Amino acid sequence: MNKFELDTPALLIDFDKLENNLATMQKIADANGVKLRPHTKTHKTPYIAHLQRRAGARGITVAKLGEAEVMNAAGLDDILVAFPLQGAAKIERLLCLAERAQMRVSFDSLKVAQDISEAARQRGLKIPFYIEVDTGLHRVGIPPFEATRDFARAMLQLRGIEFFGLMTHAGHAYAAKTLDEIAALGKREGEVMVETAEMLRADGIETREVSVGSTPTARFAAQVKGVTEIRPGTYALYDTNQTHKFACAWDDCAQTVLLTVVAKHSDRLIFDGGSKTLTSDRGPDGAATFGAVVGFPNLEIYALSEEHAHVKSRDAGPLPDIGAKVQVIPNHACAVMNLHNQFVATRGDQVVGAFEIAARGKIR
Template structure:
């Protein structure tokens, strides 16, 4: 048992167990066996490719799962926000890569306090971000490792490869208090590919851009040690990502319909579901559940298998039609119209990372039995 293990809310006294169907809803369920299998499966892919795995903890926001990943062989964890890093460090999780620019005095002060108790690396894509860290690190009497983020064509954050990177590198070389030791890329365009041929093409291109950027910075005299790339859709193709030293997938731990669409995981491997209760049957072909966008969110596209905004486990013909804030509307085919008020359903979401950020805890289950209610310390840590 992990330290800090809690009893599931409402479990009977004297050691009696609770079945997941007895839980109050809406709530998150995580299948323990599927979770462990997903962690082992992707760690094996990284090991076989001869690269490190630094999983992105924005998916689970939970130190208990981060510890499972580290115990399985991960080289560290990645987070998006400083608050997530603090939640991980509070539980003794390290090393931590913050794959997001740290901007502003308050955050820089927090970063220095974090660096005093955990091994931390920060991504930058501008001189302004690097200068702030440099100044804060000098005042704190430390040297902060930083990685330069490169845009591999996704069009989000990241300095453009080529001349823009060289210009930034020349300026970074003038700074004290920071040490450039790596590059990272995120080719989110892999989600737009509809076949493995396209995903492999994106993976190879992502790796080539990262390797070229690393070589450019090496040429400027920086001690580049890490070339970091990869997301869950391309993690299966780690072996073709030449020059990459590590990958940072996140969603693989739970899986969701977006990853099913990307063929990164099978529907039967998805570990996270939302348990919801039917609260209304206003028409023969319609049911309403007690979970809407405040649980599932509106992120991501509809199910690739024609089931709308989710997949109802054991009821593949039910369509999760649409959500309001607190209501989920299901369309029922004739064979499913026996559904009653009070019935409970498990639903695989479109995007699990968004769902995990909406509730304070999830219920770890083994089969139908609740093992524990696990707090999510990184939930809501968006600063």
């Protein structure tokens, strides 16, 4: 079947592009001698996690225990939950997973560490953990250098957890405007982490992993000697945000949403997908459009209702007619995956399969 015969809205993933994206990031990891532990919150689909593993990834990252449960049920067995797990309910789920998979956690507080440690100790388990270091995002994370070393020292007392390494996410790179800035932030991300790891080692604290990465910075941070692992996620699919952050070319964007033109007026077109289909994410720079319409660079999705995209032309360029189907590259691939139950796999214009997005909605 040709993809343009599909009923709309339909979420499409071009598998030629997906596979190319996975192979390219794996090559970056291999060339720099670092492990790739992709963040699977982007695709939320076990099959794609398996493709990443087959391409050479060593373990996966998730943000949510629900994602970990889905991935583990599908056979993924080395999982970092890169989110501070708080509360007895979550710790119980973590320990259930840890009984059958290699689970790792990250955190930045004594309270989270103590709670996981105590529960794990009572079950006879030892959970490996990363200390999350703040290299500039100012979200979760301990300041680097002495503060991280002091925290690591305090961790040595806890019997139910085992220090494994340091991790950071340079999400602040999304505010950068030039490739030079992103390259400098990526390099700094790696250097700060390696220097901090050296401080811990000088203190006698074995530090195996130095884990870094966002999609824009991964290829720069990976080059810093001493970094051992990168964790990009969005690289699997890419999106308009990533093109603006120089992480990919437009042609690398594997995710699109197929929509139909359902109304045409003198000043606007209406497509049959709105915020419930594309998300209302304008990206870090507040883009004017809620996605890029493939083949129509003149079109701007200037507003979204829940089920309608409001589209205008920036110039006198061509306009699709009512009934025409158009592909939109979303601004933020990860958020779009979380809205859809399944996606259609394509190669070129041909439909080659359909997959359940099994971890969509797993926000707990």
